[in-house]
Amino acid sequence: MSDTGDGWQIARRRKGGRRSKTCQPCLSSACCPEPLDVSRVVRRVRSELRCEEFWDKWREQILVAGSSAPNPPESKDRDGEGNTDVPVSQQWECICYGLGSFSSSVSARYQLAMLLLLLDAKQISVKDCSVYDPVFTSGEIDVLRELGLTVLTDNEEGKRLSTRPTVFYLMHCGKALYNNLLWKNWSKKCLPLMKIIGNSFTSMKERTLEREFKRDYSYIALATAICQERRLPCPSRMVDVFSDTAVITFAAHSLNSLPQSTWTDPPEPEYHHVSDLEIIRGGN
Numbered sequence: 001m002s003d004t005g006d007g008w009q010i011a012r013r014r015k016g017g018r019r020s021k022t023c024q025p026c027l028s029s030a031c032c033p034e035p036l037d038v039s040r041v042v043r044r045v046r047s048e049l050r051c052e053e054f055w056d057k058w059r060e061q062i063l064v065a066g067s068s069a070p071n072p073p074e075s076k077d078r079d080g081e082g083n084t085d086v087p088v089s090q091q092w093e094c095i096c097y098g099l100g101s102f103s104s105s106v107s108a109r110y111q112l113a114m115l116l117l118l119l120d121a122k123q124i125s126v127k128d129c130s131v132y133d134p135v136f137t138s139g140e141i142d143v144l145r146e147l148g149l150t151v152l153t154d155n156e157e158g159k160r161l162s163t164r165p166t167v168f169y170l171m172h173c174g175k176a177l178y179n180n181l182l183w184k185n186w187s188k189k190c191l192p193l194m195k196i197i198g199n200s201f202t203s204m205k206e207r208t209l210e211r212e213f214k215r216d217y218s219y220i221a222l223a224t225a226i227c228q229e230r231r232l233p234c235p236s237r238m239v240d241v242f243s244d245t246a247v248i249t250f251a252a253h254s255l256n257s258l259p260q261s262t263w264t265d266p267p268e269p270e271y272h273h274v275s276d277l278e279i280i281r282g283g284n
């Protein structure tokens with residue numbers, strides 16, 4: 001890992017002034033010799049990751065995962081006139097939750113760089129990738145926008161409905177975020193539209209008491225029985241960044257193995273019994 005940016009901060013826009021193109025060094029005594037231009041560092045890390053052997057495996061697994069799933073029914077054309085090569089239903093989008101504070105965390109910077117590589121590999125335009133983390137600073141939001149990404153402003157608590165094929169990128173996020181995401185998409189129509197790149201559901205199950213897992217994270221517990229998980233490799237020097245990651249998909253035919261009652265009016269998760277929810281809740 002060559003990222004040496006820790007200890008540096010993003011230049012903030014001066015009040016009433018234009019955004020400074022340069023970055024200011026932080027004033028702590030632990031300061032590095034030159035300022036951190038986060039966009040530049042992220043682009044450099046992206047090039048570094050692209051040369052890694054494990055990236056080839058990630059790319060292959062991510063492209064292959066769920067590829068046997070039938071295409072969802074088409075909605076309308078991009079311009080409503082039929083003038084598009086790719087039907088709307090087959091254009092992928094990406095949602096990234098819980099990236100973390102990438103101006104201060106090397107792991108989050110590597111995860112951001114990996115996100116850019118994934119978008120390339122899946123041919124998803126950066127503007128079709130929305131990112132959200134309640135800890136983002138205004139400087140980080142500026143950097144994300146400079147990279148072309150769409151920054152969400154509402155805390156959805158992961159409750160985002162997939163209306164078209166969507167990659168969800170949730171690296172080392174709280175279980176409630178995954179559970180909420182699954183609940184919102186808990187139907188035979190929506191689950192096959194999702195490709196989740198995040199923590200292995202099998203690992204979560206193994207690490208949590210069975211009774212609590214089924215009670216508090218019932219959608220993840222059910223999902224473990226019907227999803228396909230492909231583990232993504234992680235070099236030992238990057239365990240903090242990419243450990244325990246899998247690409248998770250739902251084949252339409254596997255959903256029939258759950259009883260029909262599972263799909264009827266799935267109750268919204270409430271987490272009454274969870275003392276440490278691991279996620280930041282929205283205002284509602």
Ligand SMILES: C[S@@+](CC[C@H](N)C(=O)[O-])C[C@H]1O[C@@H](n2cnc3c(N)ncnc32)[C@H](O)[C@@H]1O
Nearest residue numbers: 097098099100107132133135157171172279280
């Ligand atoms: C354990 S940290 C992981 C950070 C980073 N991905 C990493 O691996 O170092 C979990 C992240 O989830 C974020 N998070 C918490 N609640 C969230 C929410 N409602 N929506 C999106 N992200 C959330 C936290 O702010 C935090 O950055």
